Amino acid sequence: MIRIPDFANATPIQIIFCVLAVITLFTAFMTIYSRKPMHSAIYLLICFTSITGHYLLLNSQFLAMVNLIVYIGAIMILIVFTIMLMNLNKENEVYKPRITRLGAIVTFCLMCLVLIAMFINSKPIVGEYTTTGEDYQSIKVLGKVLLNEYMVPFEFASVLLLVAMIGAVLLSKKEKTTK
Amino acid sequence: MDSAFIIEKSVVIIVVFAITMVMAMYSTWAERKVAAFLQDRVGPNRAGWGGLFQPLADGLKLFSKEEFEPNTPNRFLFFVGPGIAMATALMTSAVIPWGDRFHLFGRDILLQATDIDVAILYVFGIVSVGVYGIMIGGWASNNKFSLMGAIRAASQMVSYEVAMGLSIVALLMMTGTLSLKEISAQQAGMNWNVFYQPLSFLIFLICAFAETNRTPFDLAECETELIGGYHTEYSSMKMGFYLFAEYANMFISSTILAVLFFGGYNYPGMSWVVENWGVNIANVFGIAALFAKLCGFIFFYMWVRWTIPRFRYDQLMHLGWRILIPLSIVNIMITGIVILRGEIATYLGF
Numbered sequence: 065m066i067r068i069p070d071f072a073n074a075t076p077i078q079i080i081f082c083v084l085a086v087i088t089l090f091t092a093f094m095t096i097y098s099r100k101p102m103h104s105a106i107y108l109l110i111c112f113t114s115i116t117g118h119y120l121l122l123n124s125q126f127l128a129m130v131n132l133i134v135y136i137g138a139i140m141i142l143i144v145f146t147i148m149l150m151n152l153n154k155e156n157e158v159y160k161p162r163i164t165r166l167g168a169i170v171t172f173c174l175m176c177l178v179l180i181a182m183f184i185n186s187k188p189i190v191g192e193y194t195t196t197g198e199d200y201q202s203i204k205v206l207g208k209v210l211l212n213e214y215m216v217p218f219e220f221a222s223v224l225l226l227v228a229m230i231g232a233v234l235l236s237k238k239e240k241t242t243k
Numbered sequence: 244m245d246s247a248f249i250i251e252k253s254v255v256i257i258v259v260f261a262i263t264m265v266m267a268m269y270s271t272w273a274e275r276k277v278a279a280f281l282q283d284r285v286g287p288n289r290a291g292w293g294g295l296f297q298p299l300a301d302g303l304k305l306f307s308k309e310e311f312e313p314n315t316p317n318r319f320l321f322f323v324g325p326g327i328a329m330a331t332a333l334m335t336s337a338v339i340p341w342g343d344r345f346h347l348f349g350r351d352i353l354l355q356a357t358d359i360d361v362a363i364l365y366v367f368g369i370v371s372v373g374v375y376g377i378m379i380g381g382w383a384s385n386n387k388f389s390l391m392g393a394i395r396a397a398s399q400m401v402s403y404e405v406a407m408g409l410s411i412v413a414l415l416m417m418t419g420t421l422s423l424k425e426i427s428a429q430q431a432g433m434n435w436n437v438f439y440q441p442l443s444f445l446i447f448l449i450c451a452f453a454e455t456n457r458t459p460f461d462l463a464e465c466e467t468e469l470i471g472g473y474h475t476e477y478s479s480m481k482m483g484f485y486l487f488a489e490y491a492n493m494f495i496s497s498t499i500l501a502v503l504f505f506g507g508y509n510y511p512g513m514s515w516v517v518e519n520w521g522v523n524i525a526n527v528f529g530i531a532a533l534f535a536k537l538c539g540f541i542f543f544y545m546w547v548r549w550t551i552p553r554f555r556y557d558q559l560m561h562l563g564w565r566i567l568i569p570l571s572i573v574n575i576m577i578t579g580i581v582i583l584r585g586e587i588a589t590y591l592g593f
Contacts, residue, residue: 102382106320109375129364137371138401144378145397148390202360203421 315385324380325484331373332491338362381473392472403453406567410446427507497540
């Protein structure tokens with residue numbers, strides 16, 4: 065069943081969560097909905113910022129700050145940068161045929177159906193966080209866990225990123241013409 | 244949460260805010276005076292003694308100017324730009340330890356708005372958000388020169404953030420913590436990090452110049468090519484906000500340089516003063532020491548501005564990507580080898 069929140073007895077954390085959730089969902093929706101690409105980018109920016117707030121509410125400062133640096137400080141800047149450099153006007157918008165639009169509508173309706181069914185039948189499984197005595201806010205604990213327990217996936221992820229970066233550099237390089 | 248805690252923190256935050264504003268205000272005065280000194284002039288000397296009221300007069304002038312608005316489809320973003328620049332410039336000071344504990348009214352008062360575990364990452368995060376003030380403002384101006392300035396600023400900041408982050412990694416490997424308070428405490432006496440990590444300090448200093456958009460890296464507002472860069476279309480107090488944000492950023496980055504590399508509030512003989520004259524007097528000297536250090540850095544910023552000409556854009560990118568980043572990676576490797584020299588020696592069988 066969908067639980068209706070008890071607004072009268074809400075704790076401050078719950079109120080902050082509700083406000084943040086509304087901002088996140090609204091800006092995520094507006095990212096898709098708004099017509100100008102620059103406005104979309106700025107809505108996405110606010111969406112990421114509010115997700116940083118969610119991380120802070122979950123007591124993970126490190127994740128919040130990394131989210132701020134990586135998503136807002138690097139990725140979004142590159143997106144905004146690209147939008148600024150490209151001239152995105154209405155004239156060079158891709159024309160979509162009617163069958164594609166119809167397909168999009170049908171897909172959206174199906175997804176809504178699935179989501180509604182999921183929310184109606186969902187039960188809150190996570191009861192309480194079991195405290196293991198470890199302070200997962202501190203970077204020391206996080207670093208030890210990452211480099212002991214999850215060493216192999218961590219290293220694989222870094223190799224994957226390195227490969228992607230080298231590939232991107234290779235693609236952006238001009239091919240030398242043989243004279 | 245007891246009310247005394249809230250009052251204490253509010254007082255600290257308001258005082259830090261006021262000090263940042265006053266320092267930013269008087270940095271404009273100091274900039275003119277330093278420029279005058281370096282160019283063998285007198286500088287502002289009409290308003291007040293030695294031109295001390297000049298910043299107030301400037302502020303009044305900016306307030307009374309006409310609020311010009313360009314013909315732009317993004318009016319809201321045009322307003323938001325300077326706001327973001329100013330807000331982010333003021334937010335960074337939250338994690339800076341201005342001094343050790345004061346002992347007043349029977350309780351310890353920490354001269355820091357908040358001591359979080361990831362203080363340095365917080366500073367980096369807020370600084371990276373600061374770019375949006377310039378980018379959004381430059382975009383919303385609907386002016387090609389502004390856009391060019393904004394794009395330059397953004398690419399410059401993104402490039403130098405990488406070198407800045409890497410340069411600080413070597414320092415963090417040594418200190419073993421990201422909390423600015425603990426980094427300050429570790430540098431008690433004359434154990435300043437600059438003696439152990441001179442290369443890291445040099446790279447960080449250069450990147451700080453680039454991040455605050457100061458000469459020789461102020462290509463975002465390069466007058467000869469771009470009129471006024473990203474704030475070409477701004478006037479009145481909106482432009483004042485941009486200029487003010489630059490000086491506030493300069494103040495904060497000087498403080499961070501002083502805290503990370505020059506011992507923060509520590510000064511030689513601090514423990515002797517604590518023992519003989521008490522905690523509070525030692526702390527007053529500590530705050531004075533921190534301000535002396537950061538004023539030195541502010542002077543250095545100005546000195547460089549009026550001495551070194553502006554870089555060309557490709558030289559700037561070359562310096563950032565091809566010199567500073569490899570240098571800081573080499574620095575990290577050397578630091579790692581020095582820290583683990585015992586283990587390496589046993590591993591190799593010496």
